[in-house]
Amino acid sequence: MNRSLAPEYNPVKKLNLVSPQNIMLDNGIPMYYFNAGSQDVLRIEVLLKAGSRYQSAPLIAHVVNNMLNEGTKTHSALQIAETFEYYGAYLHTECDLDNASVVLYLQNKHLDYLLPILIELLTEAIFPKHELEIFLENAKQKFLINQQKVNYLARKHFAHALYGESTYGFMLKEEHYNNVQHNLLIDFYKQFYCAENITLIVSGKVGERELKLINKVFTVITNGKKQKKSMLNLPEYNVSQNHIPKKDAIQNAIRIGKVLFNKTHKDYFDFHVLNTILGGYFGSRLMSNIREDKGYTYGIGSAIVNLEDSGYFFISTEVGAEVCNAAINEIYKEISILNNETVPYEELNLVKNYLAGTLLRSLDGPFALAEKFKAAHIFGFDMNYYNNLLKHIHAITPERIQELAKSYLQPDSLTEVVVGKV
Amino acid sequence: MINYKKHQLSNGLKVITHFDESTPIVALNLLYNVGARDEHPEKTGFAHLFEHLMFGGSINIPNFDEPLQQVGGENNAFTNNDITNYYITLPKENIETAFWLESDRMLSLAFTDKSLEVQRNVVIEEFRQRYLNQPYGDVWLHLRPLAYKVHPYQWATIGKEISHIENATMQDVKDFFFSHYRPNNAILVVAGNIQHEEVIQLSEKWFGNIPAGEIKKRNLPQEPKQTEARKLTLERDVTANAIYKAYHICKRTDEKFYIFDLISDLLSRGNSSRFYKSLIKEQKLFSEIEAYVTGDLDPGLFVISGKLSDGVSYEKAEQAILIEIHKLQTEIITDKDLQKLKNNVESHHVFAQMSVLNKAMALAFAELMGDIDLVNKEVEKYNAITSQQIKDIANKYLIENNCSTLYYKKNNQ
Numbered sequence: 001m002n003r004s005l006a007p008e009y010n011p012v013k014k015l016n017l018v019s020p021q022n023i024m025l026d027n028g029i030p031m032y033y034f035n036a037g038s039q040d041v042l043r044i045e046v047l048l049k050a051g052s053r054y055q056s057a058p059l060i061a062h063v064v065n066n067m068l069n070e071g072t073k074t075h076s077a078l079q080i081a082e083t084f085e086y087y088g089a090y091l092h093t094e095c096d097l098d099n100a101s102v103v104l105y106l107q108n109k110h111l112d113y114l115l116p117i118l119i120e121l122l123t124e125a126i127f128p129k130h131e132l133e134i135f136l137e138n139a140k141q142k143f144l145i146n147q148q149k150v151n152y153l154a155r156k157h158f159a160h161a162l163y164g165e166s167t168y169g170f171m172l173k174e175e176h177y178n179n180v181q182h183n184l185l186i187d188f189y190k191q192f193y194c195a196e197n198i199t200l201i202v203s204g205k206v207g208e209r210e211l212k213l214i215n216k217v218f219t220v221i222t223n224g225k226k227q228k229k230s231m232l233n234l235p236e237y238n239v240s241q242n243h244i245p246k247k248d249a250i251q252n253a254i255r256i257g258k259v260l261f262n263k264t265h266k267d268y269f270d271f272h273v274l275n276t277i278l279g280g281y282f283g284s285r286l287m288s289n290i291r292e293d294k295g296y297t298y299g300i301g302s303a304i305v306n307l308e309d310s311g312y313f314f315i316s317t318e319v320g321a322e323v324c325n326a327a328i329n330e331i332y333k334e335i336s337i338l339n340n341e342t343v344p345y346e347e348l349n350l351v352k353n354y355l356a357g358t359l360l361r362s363l364d365g366p367f368a369l370a371e372k373f374k375a376a377h378i379f380g381f382d383m384n385y386y387n388n389l390l391k392h393i394h395a396i397t398p399e400r401i402q403e404l405a406k407s408y409l410q411p412d413s414l415t416e417v418v419v420g421k422v
Numbered sequence: 423m424i425n426y427k428k429h430q431l432s433n434g435l436k437v438i439t440h441f442d443e444s445t446p447i448v449a450l451n452l453l454y455n456v457g458a459r460d461e462h463p464e465k466t467g468f469a470h471l472f473e474h475l476m477f478g479g480s481i482n483i484p485n486f487d488e489p490l491q492q493v494g495g496e497n498n499a500f501t502n503n504d505i506t507n508y509y510i511t512l513p514k515e516n517i518e519t520a521f522w523l524e525s526d527r528m529l530s531l532a533f534t535d536k537s538l539e540v541q542r543n544v545v546i547e548e549f550r551q552r553y554l555n556q557p558y559g560d561v562w563l564h565l566r567p568l569a570y571k572v573h574p575y576q577w578a579t580i581g582k583e584i585s586h587i588e589n590a591t592m593q594d595v596k597d598f599f600f601s602h603y604r605p606n607n608a609i610l611v612v613a614g615n616i617q618h619e620e621v622i623q624l625s626e627k628w629f630g631n632i633p634a635g636e637i638k639k640r641n642l643p644q645e646p647k648q649t650e651a652r653k654l655t656l657e658r659d660v661t662a663n664a665i666y667k668a669y670h671i672c673k674r675t676d677e678k679f680y681i682f683d684l685i686s687d688l689l690s691r692g693n694s695s696r697f698y699k700s701l702i703k704e705q706k707l708f709s710e711i712e713a714y715v716t717g718d719l720d721p722g723l724f725v726i727s728g729k730l731s732d733g734v735s736y737e738k739a740e741q742a743i744l745i746e747i748h749k750l751q752t753e754i755i756t757d758k759d760l761q762k763l764k765n766n767v768e769s770h771h772v773f774a775q776m777s778v779l780n781k782a783m784a785l786a787f788a789e790l791m792g793d794i795d796l797v798n799k800e801v802e803k804y805n806a807i808t809s810q811q812i813k814d815i816a817n818k819y820l821i822e823n824n825c826s827t828l829y830y831k832k833n834n835q
Contacts, residue, residue, distance in 0.1 A: 001627070003482035003526055007518035009493040016446070038444050039772060069693070077703070081693035086762045088769025107769060134702070138709035141729065144661040148557040248659065250555040251547070283487050295543025298551045318551050350492045357494015357513055364447050365776055 012356035015363060015390060019383045020201070020373055023211075026219045031200040032373060035207065037366035040108040042204040044214070046122065047374060050100035050192035053167045053232060053308075058176040060188050063127075063135065065095035067185075068102060070131040072124040075117075077131055083117050091118075097167055098308040099378065100192075108205050115217045122193055123221055127185045140177035150246055150419045151318055154253035158417045161242050162259050162312055164235040194224025199377070203370035232309045240415050243422035252324040252420030256331060257314030258413055262306040263379050267404060269392035271304065271313075274404050276351050277343060278302050278334065279315055281358075283350070285334045286315065294330065296323045308378070313408075321421040328416070335414075338405040342398035355393050359386060424781050424797045427618040428789075431625060433634045434606025438785050438794065439621045440613035442778055448514040448614030451782040452524050453790060455609075456602035457504040458581075459574040459642060459720065467581020470501040471545050471590055472598055476508065478537030480527035493519045501579050504719045505790065511779055514615050518624060525628035528608070531599060538592060545587050549580050557660045561727075561830060568654050569668045569723060569826040573645040604635030609789050613782040645670065645721060652826040657833040662709065663730040664830040665740060668723045669820055671715065675791050680803045681815045682715045682724050685750065687763050688812070689713040689726070694762075696746055697728075706731055707739050719791070724820065736829055750816035755809045767804040 020032035052061040069084075069091060070077040084091050089106040102121065106114050146152040156171050163169025198221065202214065237259040261268060272280075279286040279302025286300045300317035319327040363372055363386065376385040429437045461468045476499065477486045490497055495512030510520045553559045562578050570576035581587055610629070612621045648670055672678045690697045690712040697711045711728030730739045774780050781797075788796040 003522070003529070006489050006492075007516075007522050009516040009519055010513070012494050012513055037776070039776060041772060041776070078694060078699060081698075082762075085692040085694045086758075086765060088765040088767075090769075090773075105773065107772060131703075134706060137706075137731065138702070141662050141709040141732065145557050145729075148659075148661060150555065250550045281491065283491050291544055292540060295540040296547065298544060298548040318547075318555070320547060320550065350488060353494050354491040357491075358496065360494065360513055361447055361496065361511055364445050367776065 011353045012360050012390075013394070015360060015386060017363070017383050017386060018369060020369075025200070025215050027195045027221060027223065029195050029198050029200055029218055029221065031202065031214070032377070033201070033206045033211075034203040034366050034369045034373070035205065036369060037204055040205050042104075042106050042108055042111065042202065042206070042210065043367045043370055044104045044106075044118070045201040045370060045374065046102040046118075047199045047201060048100045048102070048193060049098075049197045049229065050188075051096050051098040053097055054192060055188060057179075057181065057184055058170070058172060059180050060184050061100060062095045063132070063180055064185050064189050064193070065093050065100040065102070067127050067131065067135055068093060068121040068125045070135065071126050071128040072120045073126060074124065075120065077128070080117060080121070084114065087114055089114050108210065111210060111213060115213060119217050119220060125189060127182065127189070129182060132180070132182060132185075136177050136180055140174060143172065143177065144174065150249055150251065150253035151316075153244060153246065153419045154255045154316065154417050157242055157244050157419065158255040158257065158314060158415070161240050161415050161417060162237065162257075163310070166232055166234050168232065168234065168307055168310060191224060195221045196223060201370050201374055201377075203366040234310055239413060242415075242417045244417065244419040245422050246420050249321060249420035251318045252321050252418055252422070253316070253318050254324065254328060254331075255314055255316050255417040256328070256414050257302075257312055258415055260304065260311050260313045260408060262308070262311030263381075265311070267408075268304075269389050270396055270400060270404055271408060272389070273351060273355065273393060273396050274338070274401050274409075275302055275304055275313065276355055277347065277401065278338060281351070281354055283354075285337075286317075286331065289334060290317065290319075290327055290330050294323075294326075296320065296327045296330075306379070324418065324420070328418075332411050335405075335409050335411050338402070338409060339411070342402050345398065348396070348398055348401065352393050352396070356390060359390060424775060424785065426785055426794060426797075428794065429618075429622050429625075431605065431630055433630065433632055434604075435625070435629050435632075436609045436789060437622060437625045438609065438611045438789060439616070439618040440611065440778070440781050440785060441615070441617065442613060442781070443615045445614060445778055446514060447511050447778060448517045448520075448612065448616055449509065449511050449777075449779040449782040450517070450520040450524065451507065451509045451611045451613075451779070451786050453609045453611075453786040454506045454508075454603055455607045455790060456506055457502055458577060458579045459503050460602065460640065461574065461577070463574070463577075464586070465590070465594060466577045466586045467545070467579070468586070468590065468594065468598060469506055470579045470581070471541060471587055472595065473499050473501045473506050474541040474545055475531065475537055475595060476527055478541060479532035479534060480523075481530040481532060483523065483526050484532065486523055486527065489519060490523060495520065503575055503579060505787075507783065507786070509779060509783065517612070517616060521624045521628040524610075525632065528603060528605060528629065529632050533592060533596060535592065538590070538595060542587055542590060545580075546584055549584055549587070553578075553580055557658075558664060558830060561664075561666060561828065564654060564656060565666055565668055565826065565828050568652050568828060569670070570645055572643045573720060574642060575645075575718065575720065575722075600635060601638065604637060605629060605632050606634040607637045609786045611782040611786045613778040613785070642720065648824050648826075651822040653829070654827070655829040655831060657831045660830070660832045662732070663736065663832055665726075665728055665730065665736065665743075666828040666830065667726040667743065668826045669824050671722055671724045671819055673721050674717045674719050677803070678815060679715070679717070680800070681807055681811050682819075683717075684763050684767070684804060684807055685812055685816065686713040686715055686724065687766060688750075688755065688759065689746065691763075691766065696749075700746065701728070701742055705742055707734050707742050740827070747816065747820050750820065751813060753813075755812055757809075760807075760809055764805050764807075768801055771801050
């Protein structure tokens with residue numbers, strides 16, 4: 001047996017994609033569902049157009065989303081928690097710049113007991129004032145702890161450098177936690193937590209019984225007013241260099257990147273491949289050079305962030321303060337190489353196979369399907385989006401990669417943020 | 423129910439399979455029975471540094487990651503005080519690549535100076551990033567030696583100090599490899615849409631001719647019983663005071679472990695838990711507080727850690743924790759509360775079985791614990807717990823003389 005020879009392998013050329021069923025509930029809420037998986041479990045996601053872009057003052061969207069389970073007209077925070085926890089269910093809420101979401105994970109056998117509570121959170125939350133006080137006080141403490149982390153600071157300052165005072169760049173301050181007005185929470189909740197703003201994404205064992213029950217229970221959510229979404233007023237992108245001092249930092253956090261585009265852009269798929277080569281996987285050029293060759297860092301990576309009205313590209317790492325400049329030089333060196341040379345065929349081939357495998361792995365299981373669907377749906381795509389992605393991955397050439405680097409990754413188009421000993 | 427089949431190769435490697443036809447992905451998990459507890463007290467952090475070196479090329483394959491990425495796979499590893507665990511997920515058609523890679527680095531590493539030098543630096547940066555440059559990052563570097571005076575659990579996986587990593591030599595690396603990374607000290611689990619027979623055949627082909635090694639019987643100094651309360655105060659540049667209380671408990675394999683685990687759930691799992699309800703919501707003493715068990719193979723710890731709300735004194739905060747413990751010791755938990763905890767265990771178990779990788783890891787660890795069937799029996803063990811047992815255990819173990827308390831104070835800068 002010759003151990004230096006790799007076994008035969010098959011690249012992933014095709015995805016066995018499952019598309020969700022699509023129905024409309026009696027009150028007009030669109031529901032997408034994946035009836036898949038072998039366990040008797042469900043993931044019910046209530047996706048809402050209720051992210052912080054819609055709020056009238058800082059923190060409002062986030063607080064409303066996080067405090068849905070802190071009290072309703074008929075149940076206290078404790079009673080709500082008791083019910084979910086008695087049935088071993090997990091409630092997860094999240095709120096980003098564009099969307100909010102409430103996700104319930106449960107076993108099918110408890111659906112009858114848990115659905116009414118979920119609906120109550122969406123229709124009868126009251127955000128009790130004493131709970132609000134505790135919530136804000138504790139959230140403020142977490143915020144202050146985060147302010148001590150170089151990586152957190154770099155993330156915030158970087159978004160601000162790209163998007164200024166707009167929603168996408170807004171920087172929270174301690175005093176915002178002292179000024180959350182209860183009436184603004186109520187207004188936001190009434191306005192945005194209504195049938196027109198909801199999309200339901202359900203996955204797991206979704207049979208006749210589950211469908212009937214969901215339709216029946218969700219129908220009590222009343223219509224509000226359809227929100228008209230207008231494009232955000234984002235500032236023009238300007239390159240900048242930002243050095244944020246943090247005393248006693250042992251490592252500096254570095255972020256380098258720029259405003260780019262989101263997945264609706266024609267070059268998105270191809271840029272995704274370029275990004276992977278540069279910093280999107282363990283064997284990426286940045287990791288190979290800055291971690292595996294120089295040993296400057298525990299980790300370095302790059303990514304594209306998708307926002308509904310924009311998108312940005314960034315590289316991020318934490319490095320010893322004494323090698324910070326050397327690391328930044330190496331980052332630019334790698335970007336220049338992508339501008340000036342084509343990617344070797346073997347490397348590109350490896351990245352293609354890696355990305356195809358990653359795609360296959362990310363679509364495994366009913367809950368994963370639901371999350372992938374959501375990520376496409378928010379931008380107006382269906383599951384076929386992933387077939388297109390795979391096609392682009394397999395079709396891309398070294399020349400195309402270089403062309404993209406030249407258009408989008410000119411070294412002097414990048415904004416820099418360094419937090420630490422600067 | 424996690425189905426499984428077991429087999430052992432003649433060189434001692436244990437091979438376990440789990441069949442799940444619902445997924446195009448196969449998981450391969452390789453557990454080595456070596457962790458930070460097996461390190462020399464003057465060469466700590468070594469098991470973890472070694473984990474990094476396992477990616478630096480093996481005897482016949484210069485790079486571990488590239489060929490795996492080439493076939494659409496992904497991998498990672500972790501080290502803790504008890505074990506070092508490597509795992510791969512990849513499209514099932516390409517499973518043989520995983521066997522090829524894992525077997526070659528079990529056969530022997532490349533042992534290059536470059537790899538050792540770079541990974542020393544990477545691990546030092548990891549030490550700085552995770553332990554020194556984070557608020558509260560160094561807690562366990564101090565809490566461990568407070569709680570353990572004799573047992574190797576007194577150091578963290580990353581090591582006692584950076585100099586131990588700096589001083590690691592190639593000879594240390596080789597010695598470590600050949601005394602621990604042998605087939606008779608490992609458990610291989612393959613989970614996914616692949617038949618047991620095929621896995622055995624691949625295991626024989628790739629691992630079968632790796633010679634067994636001489637594995638020294640583990641003989642660790644056991645921690646003597648703690649007889650008086652231990653306290654330590656640290657001052658740091660943080661924005662909130664924090665408290666950590668660590669009580670000595672039993673081994674992970676002891677029947678009592680499940681009771682401690684359930685008590686930690688009772689105290690802090692979810693918004694209806696006792697700590698959340700009383701200490702965060704009613705008394706507003708903490709902004710966050712949790713209780714958990716370390717689950718170590720030698721006697722571990724029951725830990726309470728909390729961040730004090732602004733303006734709350736340590737005396738008041740700690741007193742409130744002790745009152746909750748006193749309640750555990752004197753009152754009987756209601757049937758409904760007990761049932762809630764058990765329902766949660768069941769639910770957690772069901773959700774944890776949704777990925778082949780999770781199942782593969784669970785099987786490997788259960789086998790290491792000496793009874794692979796634990797993956798299916800543990801829910802029953804939790805279900806059998808009575809409220810009287812909870813009370814008894816709390817009385818015996820959750821006492822100050824058995825506790826190390828760390829006050830992590832904000833300094834007045």
